[in-house]
Amino acid sequence: MKILIFPDAEAAARETARRIVAQLVAKPDAVLGLATGGTMEPVYAALAAAVARGDCDGRRFTSFNLDEYVGLAGDHPQSYRHYMNRHLFDAIGLPAAQARLPRGDAPDPAEEARRYEAEIAAEGGIDLQLLGIGNNGHIGFNEPTSSLASRTRIKTLTRGTVEANRRFFGPDEQVPSLAITIGIGTILESREALLLATGGAKAEAVAAMVEGPLSAACPASALQMHPRATVICDEEAAARLQLRDYYETVHPGGTEPAITAPKGLERTRT
Template identity: 65%
Template sequence: MKVLIFRSRERAVVRAAGEIVQQLQARPASVLGLATGGTMDPVYAALIAAARDGQVAFDRATMFNLDEYVGVPPDHPRSYEHYMRTHFFDALNLPDRTWRLPRGDAPDPAAEAEAYEARIAEAGGIDLQLLGIGANGHIGFNEPSSSLSSRTRVKTLHRRTRDDNARFFGPDEVVPTTAITMGIATILDSRHALLLATGAAKAQAVAAMIEGPVSARCPASALQLHRHATVVLDEDAAQALELRDYYDTVHPDGEDGQMPAMRIPGLEPQA
């Protein structure tokens, strides 16, 4: 696991976006795994800016999202499909053939989950999987106690996850209790796992993921077993790491010599 710690949230976002840009520059027809949530808002803004600047194109890529709420139709303003359209797909006029999400309102969610897993396999597997991390250590909607060998399935959401996500719903709306999510084994099958975490609220989960035991208590800790995992952090998200000095020694200021300097309009450059 490569741990890169940057002085600011903006620099961490630029690095995360840069990894995706670099992947598509090397292989325009890459299969990407995408994530949602507040941490990802500036990443998608950065990717849109990079695409409009001519640095990258997404029209040959295939994109699979991590998850979707069960019982929520695609056009619902709180669905993850709506999020992706609003924050990314529509801004670049990406054709429907380039992206996939589980169908939250499918009549048989379990069958939809199984079919989604099959579609990922048919696409050749995920080249780069973008991830966030929940305050309780979940990745996707793989909550604590999730099997580390799990595949795409229906998962019951933890109360803390529902509480964290309640801010995206109106006061009279019920936060969904279940979701279709890629499993931990599905995520581990990706050729490159890229996790971005920013802010102090994620610090304890980040420490458990990187330095704690591999355990179902912190599902993200399974990334310790990944063949190519990159964790991108800002100072606040890194504050609970006990081996911080070592990470800074290996990659001072988050630099590893593998990412060319990159400027994204609206964000400070990496270098």
């Protein structure tokens, strides 16, 4: 797991967007796994700006979002389909057929989850999976005690998650307590995972994910098993990392320093 620490949330979001742009430059028809939430809004704003500048192609990739609330139609203001249209898809003109999310209003949510998992497999899997992290360590809506081998399925949200989401809904609206979410096993099969965490409220979860035991109590800790997982965080989110000095030695300022042999130890070619 690679840990990159940036001075503030703005710099962390900018680096996250830069890495997504690099993926689309290297493979314009990549399959992206996308996330939602306030943490991702500056990432998508920067990605849309990059597409507008012509830095990458915003119309050839295919995306699969991590989750959707059970019971919400795609045009509901609090659906994740609506979020993605507002923050990214409409801005870059991604064809609707390439912008995939589970149908929250599907008549059979369990069958919809199975269909969505099969659709990901049919596209060859996810090239780059973007992730956030919940205060309790969830990724997607894989709440604590989720199977670390799980596939796309229906999950019951914790009371804490429901309460955290209540602010987005009207006083007379019932906050969804179920969601269709891509599973941890599916996330681990992505060819690259990129997790963004900002703010002090995420510090405990980040520490548990990076340095804690591999445990269903912190679903994000499963990323310790991912062969190409990068965690990008700001200083506040990194505040409880015990090995922070080491991470900053390896990647000072969040950079990727070139690997060179110490002076005097370079191999002599003959």
